[in-house]
Amino acid sequence: MRxxxxxxxxxxPKIRVADCRYNAEQIFTLMREADKQGVKVLALPELCLTGYTCGDLFLQDTLLRGAEEGLQTILEATRNLEIVTALGLPVWDKWDNKLYNCAAIIQKGExxxxxxxxxxxxxGEFYExxxxxxxxxxxxxxELCGQHVSLCTNQTFACDTMPNLVIGVEICEDLWAPAPPSVELARKGATVILNLSASNELVGKADYRRSLVTGQSARLMCGYVYADAGEGESTTDVVFTGHNMIAxxxxxxxxxxxxxxxxxSEIDVDRLIHDRRRTNTFTFGKEPPEIWRCGFTLPVExxxxxxxxxPSPFVPEDAAGRAERCEEILRIASLGLKKRLEHTGAKTAVVGLSGGLDSTLALLITALAMGMLNRPASDIVAVTMPCFGTTARTKSNAELLAERMxxxxxxxxxxxxVRRHFTDIGQNMENHDVTFENGQARERTQVLMDIANQTGGLVIGTGDLSELALGWCTYNGDHMSNYAVNCSIPKTLVRHLVAYLARDNAEKDEALHDVLEDILDTPVSPELLPAVQGEISQRTEDLVGPxxxxxxxxYYMLRWGFPPRKIYRLALYALGKTYTPDVILKWLKTFYRRFFSQQFKRSCLPDGPKVGSAALSPRGDWRMPSDASAALWQAELETLE
Structure with a gap:
């Protein structure tokens, strides 16, 4: 719950049709097993206490009494269990002389x-x-089982000790309908919807059922627990397979x-609430009817x-999904640049090429945009600007890449x-401080901007989303451009995009493939400090972290608004085999410190295309004061020591 x-x-449960006593035993046994596994909310199938396939036996007093007695047995057998359970049974309402297909929500004998x-x-096969x-x-x-109970579709069940946990319930066909009850329940606060179902199996039906469940959970920004009838139901005409899902x-x-x-599985209700909070259209429209709300308590643990x-939330882990993601991102980014080149009438696109991953990706995207415009690659001006930290490897790769493209x-x-500039401002060449580094970065940007003026072109930015988050760029240096094509692509994804294009060119251009592979093998570095024996001396991940x-x-801070404690817990869970707790906490502190202190660079970013669900544009996804205090976040981090 924390x-x-x-x-x-x-x-x-495995049931017997119309054997309520046997079914009750199976149900409370399953409830006890769920409780042992730490489950706090359990959904069971539609009419599972009697069986969905009882037919005209539903009209028999004997079956209806058996169902009520079976429910009483379950209540007595589970009165010490905290687990909240929804189970299906027929309920005869003497007040209006009607029989209802019901879900009973029970906890601790109540x-x-x-x-x-x-x-x-x-x-079809249904006759309800x-x-x-x-x-x-x-x-x-x-009155049911000696208790006065509300019989109502418009009711939710709210946890007193976990305020964001509010349960709503619908039954099988309710989900298939044009206006499912879950819509109004969610609009009135339900974060977890339970569906008690008896959906028989047909060829192809599982795919449709799955799309309904996942689609409804997305539309309502909710957790959706779908419990289906299975073994023991009558197979006279149909078969039930227990297709259970949690979305x-x-x-x-x-x-x-x-x-x-x-x-x-586990549903993250805080994550759902965050998404609802940021999506203001969630509550628009006609107000739903009043909802009856019943409270219950769960122990906090x-x-x-x-x-x-x-461990890599921005990168799909299966090869097919990764290739599809790469293709889509490249198309979105290149379409954005295509529009900007068309609108401005730019004669050239100027790219500063370092021989590193980011500038390589920017060049590749620019080439795709030029192709969309049916313009020659020679309209791209690739500028490599070696200085004190440039190695022969990166310089050579930059030149080879431009040539092959x-x-x-x-x-x-x-x-x-740069030396002349340092002389003008009195900067000692032996003092390798921030001025020594940033002076080179700003000189490079000045060169690019001036070449763009000379050629009637635009400077294409190369910085990525991860660098913007950490502020790992020089203000008014590589921080600035006319259009930043990488600005919403995180570093972990940059590598896969370049690798995808390297594989795509393996047969078309072996030399291009080879240079891209070597760039992928080159350590990430700004190369602003002098090389040591011809090798890169400044490795970014040694300085700011992996x-x-x-x-x-x-991803979890920006997209889902998670607090530091929760991000740390998830990082331990997902990456704990790769990094020790101390290392994770060290770099998490670095992340928050840099994220807050470097906002001023993000407040004046150039234009660039959003390609994913997380971005830092001050005109789009992220508006934050440059002088916001990080005190609350830092205080929470200190509790994790």
Missing amino acids: DGFISVAAGT ILGLIPKVYLPNY QRWFASGSGVEHGI ENGTLLAERRFATGLTV ETRLTRYVS GATLKIIDISQA YELHDFFL
Whole structure:
């Protein structure tokens, strides 16, 4: 429960049709098993206490009494369990003389509420209207198992000890309907929707069912737990396979078919609330009806994580997904630059080429944009500007890359110009301080801007999202350009984009492939300090930390608004086999310190295309005062020592 995680499960008991006593035993046994596994919220199938396939037996008093007695047995057997459980049974309402297909929400021997099914299928193999009445508009109390219980579709169940956990319930066909009850429940605060289902299996139906569950969780920004009927239901005409799913905001966390038992994962309700908070259209439109809200309590404790957390959240881990992501990003970025070149009538695109990853990607994107415009690659002016820290390897790679791409190459050694500038300002050449480094970066930017003026062109920025987050750029140096094509691409993804294009050119141009591979093998460095024996002496990740960690921190801080404590916990979970806790905490502190102190550089960024869900443009995703205090975040970090 801490950090917003709640363990949930979809369960499918093995039942016998119409044997309520046996089914009750199976249900409370499964509830006990779920409790042992730390599950706090459990959804069970539609009408699981009787079986969904009872047919006209639903009209028999014997079955209805058996269902109530079975529920009483479950309440008594689980009165010491904290787990909140939704299970299905038929409920006869003496008040209006109707039979309802209901979900009973129970905890610690108490029935918290009854939710009647709204949409009753009566087509194909379904005949529910033969036995049940729709719960639409039903809002009153009834007596069940000696308790006075609310019977109402418009009710939610809120956890007193975890305010962001609010449970809503719908039943099977309700999800298939044009206006599912879960929509209004979510608009009134439900963050986790439970669906008690008895959906029979047909060829292709699982894919459709899966798309409904994941799509609804995305549309409502909620967790969605789908529990399906399985073994034991009648197979006279259809088969049920227990297709259980747990989804969160469009992502399928866990899934199981053709089996009984539990499907378990953890839903992050704080993450859902953050997304709802930032999406102001979530509550627009006609106000939903009043919702009855029932409170319950769960003990506050650590939720053991079993859900997968990617160590590289910006990078798909499967090869096919990664290739698709790379292709899409390259197309978006190059389309953005194409439009800017068209609009300005620029005769050239000027790229400062260092022989490193970022400038390589910027050149490749620029070449794609030129191709879209049916313009020759020679309209790209690639400028390499060796200085005190430039190595033969990076200089050679920059020259080879420009040659293979067909760009117009300019080699301008800026060493003399920088020395003269240092003489003018009284900078000692032996003092390798920030002035020594930034003087080179600003000289390079001046050269690029002036060449752009000479050629009627635009300077194409090369800095990436990770560098912007850390402020790892020189203000009014490499920080500045006319259009920054890499500005929303994180460093971990930059590498994969270059690798993708390297593979794409393996057969077309072997020499281009080879130079791209060597660039990929070159340590990340600004090369602003003198080389040592011809080798790079300044390695970025030794100074600011591994980009693998910083991109992880950035994703969860920027995209999901997680606090430092939660990011640290997730980093330990996802990257703990690669980095020690001390190392993770060290660089997390560095990340927050630099992120807050370097905002002034992000407040005046040049234009550039957004390609993913996280970006730092001051005109788009991120508006933050340059003088905001980091005290609250730093104080929380200190508690992690």
